[in-house]
Amino acid sequence: MTKTTYALDVSRDGRWWSIYAPAIDLHTQALKLNEVEEMGRDLIAGMLDVTPDSFEVDVRVSAPADVAAMLDEAVREEAAAREATRKAARDRRAAVSLLHRTYGVSAADTARMLGVTRGRVYHLLDEAAVPDDAETLASAQ
Numbered sequence: 269m270t271k272t273t274y275a276l277d278v279s280r281d282g283r284w285w286s287i288y289a290p291a292i293d294l295h296t297q298a299l300k301l302n303e304v305e306e307m308g309r310d311l312i313a314g315m316l317d318v319t320p321d322s323f324e325v326d327v328r329v330s331a332p333a334d335v336a337a338m339l340d341e342a343v344r345e346e347a348a349a350r351e352a353t354r355k356a357a358r359d360r361r362a363a364v365s366l367l368h369r370t371y372g373v374s375a376a377d378t379a380r381m382l383g384v385t386r387g388r389v390y391h392l393l394d395e396a397a398v399p400d401d402a403e404t405l406a407s408a409q
Contacts, residue, residue, distance in 0.1 A: 273324040276308040280332060292316070301329070361396035364389055 277288040284297040296311045298304045309320040367373040379386045
């Protein structure tokens with residue numbers, strides 16, 4: 269038998285965490301976030317005259333709007349940074365490949381120019397030989 273799940277919508281209200289149980293249209297509060305589930309369970313159990321362990325709760329904590337906006341922006345910036353890092357890596361591989369394969373610069377000289385080891389140059393050359401689609405697939409796994 270599957271237990272009924274009740275949502276608990278939680279938000280900060282001054283010093284308190286405001287807890288709203290939409291299924292029963294009632295509120296309660298908790299001083300600390302780790303008290304929210306217990307307080308919500310007690311509220312629901314008391315109103316429905318059931319034991320607190322006879323159902324599940326889905327605690328959904330909402331950040332204040334300004335904090336949520338900052339976090340959303342941080343996520344966008346992190347995604348942009350990951351893309352910039354991928355592009356920089358592609359450009360570095362292409363540059364090493366161009367130096368070595370087109371201009372005939374040795375791996376040792378390429379390594380000296382870039383301030384890396386000769387082994388790193390060979391690694392970059394191997395990566396440059398892999399198409400971007402295969403690389404994207406490999407990094408997703």
